Amino acid sequence: MNSKPDIPPPMRDDTLRQFSGYVMKRAFHAIQGDVNATLAPLGLRMLSFSALVMIVDNPGRRQSQLADALMIERPNLVIIVDELERAGLIQRERTPQDRRAYALRATQEGHALYDLAMRAVQDHEARMTRALDPGDRLSMLAALRLIEPIQEPETP
Amino acid sequence: MNSKPDIPPPMRDDTLRQFSGYVMKRAFHAIQGDVNATLAPLGLRMLSFSALVMIVDNPGRRQSQLADALMIERPNLVIIVDELERAGLIQRERTPQDRRAYALRATQEGHALYDLAMRAVQDHEARMTRALDPGDRLSMLAALRLIEPIQEPETP
């Protein structure tokens, strides 16, 4: 006899699990949820945290350079920079050499939040990768970096 | 003398590169673009391909089971299943035991496209991971699978 309420067996996804994209999407989904929950009390999200870190680490760069580095389109970066500026974390300074461009710099508040958020995100990273040896984690990061730069061939 | 047109050095992102989320997002961005370009001629996207594969490999399951397996919300799956059904790739069969539910099954056309798309996506996978040894690729997949199941602790 079996009194269980007829729980069906889980669906098999081993065909999809051979593909990096499938496995990566699921891992990234978990990470994004956790990091956004981690950053929400600080008023940041994954993207605004990334932008703040880049501005603190690379003071004086233009928005277009930051957009290139973060691999997001210029129009989408405008909203993130607006957000960081409204929060008092960074400033847009007009550059004398090229009056079209802004130089981005973190304020004192931006530097302070950087320190806070960095610790929180490092805890998040440790939490998400606690099932991996440190060596396996570094190997995974190295492997992911080898996927990233692959581009479609230009068709001129 | 230097006649170069003042190309600025690339921005440093080594602080962010310590974080799995940052590196994974960039790798996934590349993969998603390539797989969607790969599948577009077949009328599929990453998500509809995943759903088709799951239905072929697990015939007769309900939509809610498929949504759970693919970790997407039921309402969002409806659109994908609609799309696959309109394309003649799958069918919704009413189940006699529970007339609320549908059993999902691939049609002959669905099986044929599965074979085609599988080969195309396997080529895509080889293209995206060509910079990795086969062993490193498998280690990466294993590491990513260890990140996936981590959940926030329940707060009851």
Add this chain to the structure above:
DNA sequence: TATTGTTATACTCTATAACTATA
């Protein structure tokens, strides 16, 4: 002409509430 930042817009993916029909 080309570039910087911007506005407007659209498309995909994701997430939640609420409905219907069945159980």
Add this chain to the structure above:
DNA sequence: TATAGTTATAGAGTATAACAATA
């Protein structure tokens, strides 16, 4: 009352075209 599928809707993230100011 609970569940399966659905509808409607809202929010992110991403992408392109076009504009003003400046080079």
